[in-house]
Amino acid sequence: MLLEWRNIYAWLRRHSSISLWAARTAEYLEIAEAKLIDNEQFVEGTLTMFSGFPFGHDRPFTYLEGKRVLELAMGDLRLRRDLREKLGINPKAPGRPAITGRRSDAVWDFLSLTRAGQMENFTNYPHLTLGVVAKAVEVMVTVPNAINSTVRRNLIELGETGFSSLTSAIVRNLKPVLRKCPGAAPWGRGVQRRYPSQRATPFIDARIDFDLRTAVPQSGSPKMQPRWLSAAYNSFVHKAGANYQMQMGVLFLYDRCPQLREADALDLVAEAWVACKPLVDLARQGARHRSG
Known part of the structure; x- marks a missing residue:
């Protein structure tokens, strides 16, 4: 019987408490794997398996560990x-060609929604983004700046009222996730x-972050303030040449x-995207519409 390192790691994690x-042996394998991934020495396979997002006040985020966990999760x-x-999703479509940003407090990758055979750049189409950042895991559907003209037109034709209704539907759909x-x-x-150059770290000229529940009439917290959603949506509709992207998720x-x-944290990730x-x-x- 062939025994893989990931199976040994799973046994170690089950007994680590x-x-x-x-x-300590499990932690050693995690560190070794992170360094191998960073040096691009893995051809295939892993030393460990996804066992949860380990970060918190007792285990601060690091780039190497974040990159390791992200690759396993993806x-x-x-x-x-x-x-x-x-x-x-198109499971065969590649994600980011490289997880860069060694000095950053975040790593991210995406799953493509392009159909098999489509050769579009991922920035031309919405995609499912998973961000592992210093304080949180971000599970988003991203509408990138360079979104193709058909999807952009559909979003604009929804109008602010239609986009608000779409947001309300997403908030309703997320209730089971929030209960868990x-x-x-x-x-x-x-x-x-x-962007000062193609591969340079971008300047952030403006950013708006808000709880989607502020756009939905409800009792309790957070209080309703639809202008946050309005600002995000109208900045997309009237971006006037600015490099602007929107995200919605958890x-x-x-x-x-x-x-x-926990290892089943990926169930929450998948449910949030769905x-x-x-x-x-x-x-x-x-x-x-475009292909027809």
Whole structure:
């Protein structure tokens, strides 16, 4: 019988709470794997397997560990049947060519929503973004600046009222996720960037972050303030040449979401993306319209 390192790692993790030796050996494998990934020495396979997002006040985020956890998570997410069947991800489409940003407090990658055979740049089409950052895991559907003209037109034709209704549907869809992880927050974001050169770190000229529930009439917190959503949407509609992207999804803060440390945390990630299906469907309508 062939015994893989990832199976040994799984055994070590199962016994780490009762064995200091097992815990230290598992940590050694995690560190070794992170360095191998960073040096691009892996051809295939892994030393470990995804066992949760380990960060929090007792284990601060580091670039190497974040990159390791992200690559393991993305590998598992590409294989998920629910993401293929409900959102139509293309598991064979590549993600980012390189996870860069050694001095950054965040790493991210994406799953493509392009259909098999399409050769579009990922920035021309909405995609599912997973960010592992210093304080949280960010699970977003991203509408990039260079979105193709058909999807952009569909978003504009929705109008602010239609976009508000789409947001309300996403917030409703996210209720099961919030019941499982009460510390999570439905999240919206708009960012305007400026790049001094192609590979340079961009300047952030403007950024808006807000809880999507502020756009939905409801009792309790947070209080309704629809102008946040209005500002994000209208900045997209009237971007006037600015480099601007929108995101909608869920913010899982490490210190408020202990569920992130479990191996089944990827269920929350997948459920959050599936809850954003109304936005993905809008892109699908655009793709069908364009190809027809």
